[in-house]
Amino acid sequence: MNFPILSSLILLPSIGALFLFFTKSNKKNNFTIKYVALFTSAVNFFLSIYLWILFDSSTSDFQFVEERIWIEDFINYKVGVDGISILFILLTTFITPLCIISVNNSIKERLSEFLIAVLIMESFMIGVFCSLDLVIFYLFFEAGLIPMFLIIGIWGGARRVYSAFKFFLYTLLGSVLMLIAIITIYWLKGTTDVVELYNSGIDIKYQNLLWLAFFSSFAVKTPMWPVHTWLPDAHVEAPTAGSVLLAAILLKMAGYGFIRFSLGLFPAASEIFTPLIYTLSVIAIIFTSFIALMQDDMKKLIAYSSVAHMGYVTLGIFTIQQQGIEGSIIQMISHGLVSAALFLCVGVIYDRMHSRLINTYGGIVSILPKYSILFMLFTLAALGLPGTSGFVGEFLILMGAFKDNFLVAVIASLGVIIGAAYMLWLYKRVVFGKLINTNLKQMFDLNRSELFILSCLAVPTLVFGFYPDPLINTIEVSISDLIDQYNLKLASKS
Amino acid sequence: MENLQLILPEIFLSLSIMFLLILGVFKKNSSRLVQSLSIVVLIVTAVITFNETIGINETKLFNNSIIIDYLSSLMKIVTLLAAFLVLIISSNYLKTFQIFKIEYPILILSSVLGMMVMINSNDLIVFYMGLELQSLALYVLATFNRDQIKSSEAGLKYFVLSALSSGLLLYGCSLIYGFTGSTNFNVIASQLNSNEYALTFGIVFILVGLAFKISAVPFHMWAPDVYEGSPTSVTLFFTMVPKIAALTVFIRFLYVPFLNLIDQWQMILIFLSIASMLFGAVAAIGQTNLKRLVAYSSIGHVGYILAGVAAGTNDGIQSSIIYITIYVIMNLGLFSCLLMLKRDNKYYEKIDDLSGLSKNHPMLALSLLVILFSLAGIPPLAGFFAKFYVFKAVIEQSMYFLAIVGLLSTVVAAFYYLRLIKIMYFDEQKEKYDTDHGFWLKFSLTASSLLILIYFIFPSQLIEVVSRINII
Numbered sequence: 001m002n003f004p005i006l007s008s009l010i011l012l013p014s015i016g017a018l019f020l021f022f023t024k025s026n027k028k029n030n031f032t033i034k035y036v037a038l039f040t041s042a043v044n045f046f047l048s049i050y051l052w053i054l055f056d057s058s059t060s061d062f063q064f065v066e067e068r069i070w071i072e073d074f075i076n077y078k079v080g081v082d083g084i085s086i087l088f089i090l091l092t093t094f095i096t097p098l099c100i101i102s103v104n105n106s107i108k109e110r111l112s113e114f115l116i117a118v119l120i121m122e123s124f125m126i127g128v129f130c131s132l133d134l135v136i137f138y139l140f141f142e143a144g145l146i147p148m149f150l151i152i153g154i155w156g157g158a159r160r161v162y163s164a165f166k167f168f169l170y171t172l173l174g175s176v177l178m179l180i181a182i183i184t185i186y187w188l189k190g191t192t193d194v195v196e197l198y199n200s201g202i203d204i205k206y207q208n209l210l211w212l213a214f215f216s217s218f219a220v221k222t223p224m225w226p227v228h229t230w231l232p233d234a235h236v237e238a239p240t241a242g243s244v245l246l247a248a249i250l251l252k253m254a255g256y257g258f259i260r261f262s263l264g265l266f267p268a269a270s271e272i273f274t275p276l277i278y279t280l281s282v283i284a285i286i287f288t289s290f291i292a293l294m295q296d297d298m299k300k301l302i303a304y305s306s307v308a309h310m311g312y313v314t315l316g317i318f319t320i321q322q323q324g325i326e327g328s329i330i331q332m333i334s335h336g337l338v339s340a341a342l343f344l345c346v347g348v349i350y351d352r353m354h355s356r357l358i359n360t361y362g363g364i365v366s367i368l369p370k371y372s373i374l375f376m377l378f379t380l381a382a383l384g385l386p387g388t389s390g391f392v393g394e395f396l397i398l399m400g401a402f403k404d405n406f407l408v409a410v411i412a413s414l415g416v417i418i419g420a421a422y423m424l425w426l427y428k429r430v431v432f433g434k435l436i437n438t439n440l441k442q443m444f445d446l447n448r449s450e451l452f453i454l455s456c457l458a459v460p461t462l463v464f465g466f467y468p469d470p471l472i473n474t475i476e477v478s479i480s481d482l483i484d485q486y487n488l489k490l491a492s493k494s
Numbered sequence: 495m496e497n498l499q500l501i502l503p504e505i506f507l508s509l510s511i512m513f514l515l516i517l518g519v520f521k522k523n524s525s526r527l528v529q530s531l532s533i534v535v536l537i538v539t540a541v542i543t544f545n546e547t548i549g550i551n552e553t554k555l556f557n558n559s560i561i562i563d564y565l566s567s568l569m570k571i572v573t574l575l576a577a578f579l580v581l582i583i584s585s586n587y588l589k590t591f592q593i594f595k596i597e598y599p600i601l602i603l604s605s606v607l608g609m610m611v612m613i614n615s616n617d618l619i620v621f622y623m624g625l626e627l628q629s630l631a632l633y634v635l636a637t638f639n640r641d642q643i644k645s646s647e648a649g650l651k652y653f654v655l656s657a658l659s660s661g662l663l664l665y666g667c668s669l670i671y672g673f674t675g676s677t678n679f680n681v682i683a684s685q686l687n688s689n690e691y692a693l694t695f696g697i698v699f700i701l702v703g704l705a706f707k708i709s710a711v712p713f714h715m716w717a718p719d720v721y722e723g724s725p726t727s728v729t730l731f732f733t734m735v736p737k738i739a740a741l742t743v744f745i746r747f748l749y750v751p752f753l754n755l756i757d758q759w760q761m762i763l764i765f766l767s768i769a770s771m772l773f774g775a776v777a778a779i780g781q782t783n784l785k786r787l788v789a790y791s792s793i794g795h796v797g798y799i800l801a802g803v804a805a806g807t808n809d810g811i812q813s814s815i816i817y818i819t820i821y822v823i824m825n826l827g828l829f830s831c832l833l834m835l836k837r838d839n840k841y842y843e844k845i846d847d848l849s850g851l852s853k854n855h856p857m858l859a860l861s862l863l864v865i866l867f868s869l870a871g872i873p874p875l876a877g878f879f880a881k882f883y884v885f886k887a888v889i890e891q892s893m894y895f896l897a898i899v900g901l902l903s904t905v906v907a908a909f910y911y912l913r914l915i916k917i918m919y920f921d922e923q924k925e926k927y928d929t930d931h932g933f934w935l936k937f938s939l940t941a942s943s944l945l946i947l948i949y950f951i952f953p954s955q956l957i958e959v960v961s962r963i964n965i966i
Contacts, residue, residue, distance in 0.1 A: 072954045135882075139873040139950070146867055149912070153920045154852075161920055165912060172872075172908055176901035179882070183889045183897075 004066050005051055006079045009044060009089065010127045013096070016040030017119040020112050030111050034100065037115040041097040041122060048093040055086055057474045060481035062132060062195060070136075075192060078132040083478030087329060087471060088129040088249075088256055091336045094460075095248045096122045098453045099241040102344055107155055107239060114155060114241075117147040121245060128253050134182045134192040134261075141217075141253060142175055148242070148250065156237040163230075163237035170230040174220030181213035185265075197265055201489055204268045211269035214261055221254035224314060225284040228307045235303035236356070240347030243299065247306050248340040252332045255313045259325065263317065263482060267489045270318065277318040278408045284311030285415035293422040298346045298356050301426055302339060305382060308419060309335045315412055316397035320486060324400020325479045330471055331393025334381070334464065338390055341378040341457040345371070348450055349430075352443045358426065363435030368445045372431045374454045379427045381461050383420040388465040497555050500562045503543040503570065504610055510535040511603050518596030525596045532599035533581050536606070540574040543567055558678055559617035561746075565963045566613045568815070569742045573613070576735045576822050577606045582934040583830060584727030590839055591639055591725065598638060602731065605631035609739035616750070618667040618677040621743060625663070625707070628736060629656050635731065636724045648723025655716045656706065663703025669696035670751075682751035694758050700747065701762055708740040710800060711769035714793045721789035726841065729785055730829040733792045734822045737799075741818055744803055745811050749965045756806050763804035768899050770797030775906035779913075784832060784843045787910065788825075791869060794907055795821050798884050801896055805887040812960040813883035819956065820868075820880040820949070827865040827942030830935055834858060837927045848914060850923025859918045861943035868946045870911040871904045876949035883957075 019040075020033055056063060062080035070077040081089065099118055107114050124147070127140035145168055153164035186192050188206060202210065220227045231251075235243045263270050285308050292304035309331065316328035348371060349364070350356055365372040381388035384395075394416060401409035435441070446454070464471055498505065514535070518528045544567075552563040581599060588594040608628030615621035633656070637649025671677050673693050674685040686693070702713060709717040721729045748759055774794020781787040799821070802814030834855075835842040852859035868877035881904065888897045949956075 070953065071957060074957075139878075142873045142878075146872060149915075150919065153916060161916055164920075165909070165916070168912060169905060169909060173902070173905045176905060177898075180885070180889065180894070180897050180901060183882075183886050186886070187890050 005047065005054075006064050006081065006126075006130050007066055009047055009051070009093070010079070010123050010130070012044050012047070013040055013119040013122040013126075017116040017123075020116050020119070023112065033112045033115060034103070037119060038097055038100045040119060041093070041100055044122070045093040045097055048090050051081070052086060052090060052474070055081070055474065057083060058477060060478040065132070075133060075135045077136060078193060078195075079127075079130045079136075080132045080195075081130050083475040084259055084329065084482070085129045085256065087333055087474060088252055089126055091252065091333055092122060092125045092129065092249050095244065095336065095340055098340070098344075098456055099244050101449050101453055102244070102347065103241050104449055107241070110154065114151070114239075117151050118241065118245065121147040121151075125249050125253070129256060132194045134185060134194065134197075137194075137257075137261075138175070138179060138182055141178075141257075142172075144250065144253075145171055148246065151242040151245070152234055152238045155239040155242065157239075158237070159233070160237045163233040166230045167234040170220055170227065174217040174227070177213040178217035181210045184210060184213075194260070194264070198485070202265055207266040207269035208272060211262060211266040211273060214257070214266075215273070218254040218257045218262070219280075221257075222251060222310045222314060223254075223307060224280045224310070225287060225307065226280075228284070228288065231307060232300045232303040235306075235343075236297060236299045240343060240350070243343040243347075244340040247302075247343055248336040251306065251310055252336060255310065255317065255328060255332050258314065258317050259328070259482070263320070263486055267486045270320075270486075271490060274318045274320075277314055278405065281311040281315035281318075282408055282411050282415075284308060285315070285412050286418065289415055289418035289422060293418065293425070296358050298358055298426065298430070299343065300356075301358075301422065302342045302346065305419065305422065306335065306339055308415060309339070309382075311415070312394060312397050312412065315408070316393075316400055319397075319400035319404040320483060321400035321403050322476075322480055322483060323396045324404070325483070326472060326475055327393050327396025327398075327400055329475050329479075330389065330464070330468060331397060333471065334389035334393045334461070337457050337461050338378050338381045338388075341374075341454060341461070342382060344450075344453060344457070345375045345378060348446065349443070353440065358429050360437060361430045361440065362433040362437065363431075364440055364443065365431045366435065367440060367443050370446045370451065374446075374451075374458060375431060376427060377458055377461070378454075379423045381465070383423040384416060386465075387462070389461050389468070391465060392468045500547055500550065500553060500555060501560065501614070502546050503539045504607065504614070506542060507535065507539050507603065507607050507610065510539075511600060511607065514596070514600055514603070518600065525594050525598075528596040529581065529585060529594075529599050532603055533578060535603065536574050536578040536581065540571050540578070543570050543574065554616060554680075558680060559620045560614045561616035561679075562614065565742065565745070565965065568959070568963070569613050569738055570610050572819060572822065573606060573609050573735055573738045576738065576826075577602055577731070579826055579938055580727060580731045580735065583826075583833060583938050584730070586932050586935065587725065587727045587833055587841070590836070590841070591642075593639055593725070597634070601631045601635050601638075604628075605635070605731075606735070609735065612739045613742045615743065615746070616679045618670065618679075621747070622660075622664065622667060624739075625743075626660065628739065629660065629707075632656075632732070632736065635728045636720055638728055639725045642723075644723035645725060646723075648720045651723075652716055652720045659703045659706035659713065662699045666696045666699025666701075666703065669693070669699065679746070679750040683753070686751070686754055694755070697752055697755065697759055698762065701759065701766075704740055704744055704747070705766055708737050708744070708796050708800075709789075709793055710766045710796050711773040711793060714770070714773070717793060718786045718789040721792075722783055722785045726785065726829065726832055726843070729788070730825065733788060733829075734825050737792075737796065738818055738822070741799060741803070741814060744800075745814070745965060748803065749811070753966065760804055760806055763800055764893070764896055767797045767800040767804055768896060770794060770800065771900050771903040772797075772906075775903040775910075778907065778910045781910075782845055784845055784848075787845065787914075788828065788832075791907065791910070792825070794903065795869075797903075798881060798900060801888055801900055802884040804896065805891045805893065807887060807891060808964060808966055809890060810884075810887040811965055812957075812963055813880075813887040815960045815963065816883050816956055817880040820876045820946075823942050823945055824865055824868050824877060827861060827939055827946065828869070830939035830942065831858060831862045831865070833935055834931050834939070835927055836931075837925065842927075845914060845917060847924070848917045849921045851918040853923040854926045855929075858939070861939050862918065863915055864943045864947050866911045866914055870908040872908070874950040876946040879949060879953055 065080035124144040131137040288307040295301040316324040384390040547567040605628040611624030639645040706713040778790035868875035
């Protein structure tokens, strides 16, 4: 395999962005600009599908590895994928084109800049998921802040400045500690190469502090309770496409980081801090679900539900059970699809009515039948109805949790009920009931592009709900190997 | 004769200064000519330095009072290039205020000469001579726009405070001379007796003087006022060039004679570094004038530079030099932007004047965006790497407290850089600024922002350049 497929995946969107940068933007060629961006991201999507086809799921080794000297005797540019990371790359390349299609209605000005930001974001996010060097990982992880800050700040809603600042500073504060940890690892081991670090392990007496430093970064990004407060603000103020990127992909970087680095590099510390993660996850699941229940802003409700869903993810990861981690990854993929869809659903009616408040709506089922059906599908997927991808993830996570800790699993299961409550109540208030607000009658049903986007998201949600095998086959070996390694390292040190 | 060849750059520069002075006096209206010739002189001096001395092994001249080695040659070249860039972008600004006079380039050349002597110094007396030469030129430069009251105030303030610090520094020199019997760095090193507390006093006094020159907290008081009052092109000079020379002296002074007393001075440097980083980050938040904001931000950056020096290793020194090089590039870009905020022969320097810049001048705003994110230390821009190397050196010495404080203050500092970006990109647009800035201003802005942007593609080059510095 000589063709550098991963580097191409990282570079391609940036090249597209560069092309857009040199294209003069005016009202006339908005169409062209959009198609250039769409073409770039679509090519990237097919490239990643090709990557998935070539991917050998029978081994847990890193594949398609590329290594180049970047800073002499210090850092190598090293990328590669295994079963854990490949799905996130697919998710990224799948969501980005849909985001680009969705800007039709929501972004009125500075379209070309917006698309540049989205494409660069895609580059960085793919970089995060396939980098095999801590410094490179950190670089991509942090660099993503810049485009997202601009997306929220320039194209956001009324309180966009506050939200953009909060997003940026929260995440930066979390991440700088990770940087210290990365440099410390380099100082201890003389390398930041993840594969080498996997093999050699890190001295047990340093693990706790290093784990906490990584945790501070991932916890903010996940986001875990109590550092989740930036997320509702960022989601509410970001434009629809920004919310979609944020919910579908950005949040997954932390979950991925937990699996790849916290479990992989610091098994002893992970074991010690599992109760902490359990506690925070359970609080996130129960507490933010209740908060979601009483929101009157739709985007905020979905944002809080994201926090709850990510609570399941962190819970599942730290069960260190095959099912738990598989469930977490599937839950992340599913949440990527479903929350993206839900934000798009909110975006659809927001574009028409310019209101995100739930009580503006009611009874729109008679006006927007197509919309109501798709919205229902995603609502049910969000609450984890069997037959949707949400169910597979949650079920596996809870199964893993029951194996590991009965009490935690019981409490987390209760969260499913509250989750169902707020999602169904949201759906009831928006779609059913009497049509009181007569302005709503001017609304028109989904147009072609909206229907296309939502259907694109609906298909995998249903397919993976009934038939999750392709996902599980891809990740299975990598995860079982990760757990074996984890237990082996744990045993050898205690 | 071999001796003179090694200090050929200094000789050439001094002769050129005298020649230009005479030329300027006897030929009427020659300011443009003198300006151009000065630019040429700087380049030629840099080339001579590069050719004659960069490959030379450590050589000492004139009773060991001058040292020529890789560090000094490299820093001289950086100084000369920085001064060159200042000169090429300042002419439009000076013409607007009708202070486009022959003295300006000549004073800059003289202060550069002083800095070169400082960088070369291996002796307290030589060092002090160089320091005073550069300071005297800088006092005049600060007041260069003499019809403006703020400029005069800046010069006077700088003069008084600087004289005070020079006095302290000289007192420190005399203490050290008194207890070691020599002013030569190497002799001092061999005579060192760590039981003499007065020696520590001497070091402290000299450090105070140097900290003043590099504007580290708590000796930073002059910086915001002087930066605000001086003509913008002079402020640009202040924020970068003297710092390069002062950093070199910092390194040379601490690591050659007093390496054995590292326990004594390391704490002082750590304190200076932490105080500068924190204060720079916090105090800049409330500023409304761009030049004052830059002053506080430069105080913060000095903190990071000193953190590298405090590490006490070659890695630390190299990281400081990388930091200052990248800092010079970022600052150059930042000031090029400031010099472009001009409308109807008036320069705007309030932060609100950036409002809506992204709509009126998208390319200018984009360059400034890159520079500001880089100053804030966000990857993958050059500013991140500068901080990364410094913290790597610091953490290798297990100075975690310094590293954590430093990185936390980058978060605080990020706030005010973001605020500028917010004003440019999120706020309502105002009137447009002029766009006829001349080639050099546009060139320096484009070049610096491009360098910052693509630095991550070839990060090893700069490391290779500094990796030959070997003081310890």
